[in-house]
Amino acid sequence: MLNKNLLTFSAFLHDILNPITGAKIILRQLIDGSYGHTLEDIKPVLEAILQTNDRVSYLVENQRNQISDNFILSINQASIRKFNLCNFLQTLHFEYSPLAKCHSLKLHYETHTPLTHGAEVIADTVSLGRMLSNLIQNAIKYTDRGHVFLRLLNQGDDLVIEIEDTGRGIESEELPNIFLPFYRAHTQSFGSGLGLYVAMMIAKAHGLQLLxxxxxxxxxxxxxxxPYRVNHPYGLNGKILSKDEPKNNALLKQCQALE
Structure with a gap:
């Protein structure tokens, strides 16, 4: 049986490496003058680095205080927010575009508007960013040439994120196994084999489908x-929010009023 503490710690190491690598590339490009030379030019880049630092700080603090399955599932009451998913994805696009550029790729962001029921979601912003970062970085890592696409669209009433690449692909017989911990497909010659497992656990914890x-x-x-729910924001529902967490009180009342 897989040691759960080892799995949790391995997931932690995997997920702090991703944002650190991205920030290192951005800093090198800043030094080289790739983003300009005035504070106005580089301010958006510095804000992206600050967001990366916040994500790493959260992961380190969570690991220090709690080693359990909840770290992998990553539903942290203090990080649950109602927010605009379109803006959230735009920030991730900006953060990972330098990494794509470093690999001679182009990272595209597309929003298929109008979105039928808007783009407001309730989620643990840190864990959702963690899941999407894993998927985006994998797409860049295993694409030798071409493009990576980040999309927000509707499928019927559901709100959908797509992360698509023109990369190596995965053998059909391996697809059922790619979300298992420490599994690596034959076309993926490096990595820990944990990113997709963590992504699936976060999706399940939020009631999302990951295909x-x-x-x-x-x-x-x-x-x-x-999934779409009538008269309710996408994402987590009010039953998951803790009544004991002061930051969630207003959001909890709003969710309960809609149910």
Whole structure:
């Protein structure tokens, strides 16, 4: 049986490496003058680095205080917010575009508007960012040439995020195993094999669907589905919010009023 503490700590190491790598690339490009030379030019870049630092700080603090399955599931009451998913994805696009550029790739962000029921969601912002960062970084890592696409769209009434690449792809017989801990597909020659497992655990904890479609030599598409609920924001519902957490009181009352 897999040691749960080892799995948790391995997931922690995996997830702090991603943002640190991205921040290192951005800092190098700042030094080289790639973003300009005035404070006005580089301020958005510095804000992206600050967001990266916040995410790493949260992961380190969480690991220090709690080693349990909840770290992998990553529903942290203090991080639950109602926010605009379109703006959230734009920030991630900005943060990971330098990493794509470093790999001679282009990271695209597309919003298929109008979105039928808007883009407001309730989620643990840190863990959702963690899940999306894993998927975006994997797409960049395993794409040798071409493009990576980050999309927000509707499928019927559901709100959907797509992360698609023109990379190596995954063998069809391997697809059922890619969300298992420490599993690496044959086309993925490096990495810990934990990123997709963590992504699936976070999706399940939020009540989301995480699907994959892939063809060898053509690329891979991950689809994250936020199911639609009548008169209720996408994402977590009020029953998951703790009444003992003061930051959630107003949000909890709003959710209960909609149910």
């Amino acid at each position: 994959v479609d892939s063809s060898v030599g053509q690329g891979t598409k991950f689809t994250i589905i936020f």
